[in-house]
Amino acid sequence: MATATERLRRYLDDELGECRPEDVDRRLEDLGALAGALSEERVTTDVAVLSALSSETRYAAVRVLVAAGEELCVCELNAVVDASESAVSHALSELDDAGLVEGRTDGRWRKYRATDRAVALVTVLDGATDE
């Protein structure tokens, strides 16, 4: 880590023309603030959400639910998602854990809907909110 700080000092020296120890300290502080702007817990949560979507089966399931705009029955997802029934069930379970879908039981049918967060993420991936 000392070498990382050394290199940063040389970089600032290069950029600023001259570099005092306090310049390095300040820069490290500024950079640390950027990294520290979100908690470790938040990083873990966000990465869990992103991981939940980084599989074609789970992503497809979420896409269908978002496109539907309302809850769908698991048997409907099984009919259109290109994966086995068991794989779809695993996918829905993990999406539920990640807070991207919400499920409810209706008799022996089970229905899922996309959460607002899933909608927001999918919308961004579509580029609809590019501004």
Next chain:
Amino acid sequence: MATATERLRRYLDDELGECRPEDVDRRLEDLGALAGALSEERVTTDVAVLSALSSETRYAAVRVLVAAGEELCVCELNAVVDASESAVSHALSELDDAGLVEGRTDGRWRKYRATDRAVALVTVLDGATDE
């Protein structure tokens, strides 16, 4: 797949009270349209982007770049991202492949910035666009 259609038929029967073969066909068509709204290529691309962010090292690097709002030198990232220099390099390379960062060489320094897409995704994860 025949059993999936059979179950869908029973579901529609249950939901609609009665179910004709053309009802099943129509529903399958509607569901298929939801799934088919985006191309296979697009699914692959989106999943690649999401996968690129589903690692704490890559996610942290992108978060810092987004928070910085401007390009940072690799040595600056090395100073704040909690990973080895080599791991950070691998991370940046994959993020670049996924279109989430853009790099340029400045002498022997190498600098990266977050792309608009990365900014949009991170913003959504923050909930800033929840509406």
Next chain:
DNA sequence: CCCGTAGTTGAACAGCTGTTCAATTAACCC
């Protein structure tokens, strides 16, 4: 040209992951 620096990249490896298979659970109907 040589040396040192900045950063990248490939291979190895430990650990992780998604699907399959089979068992299981819960609900409904007779």
Next chain:
DNA sequence: GGGTTAATTGAACAGCTGTTCAACTACGGG
């Protein structure tokens, strides 16, 4: 209560992944 249906879940396994290590490439200065 038994049988069937709807869906879930755990374990196994093949394949994938992130970090480390070491080698490499490119650039700048003397």
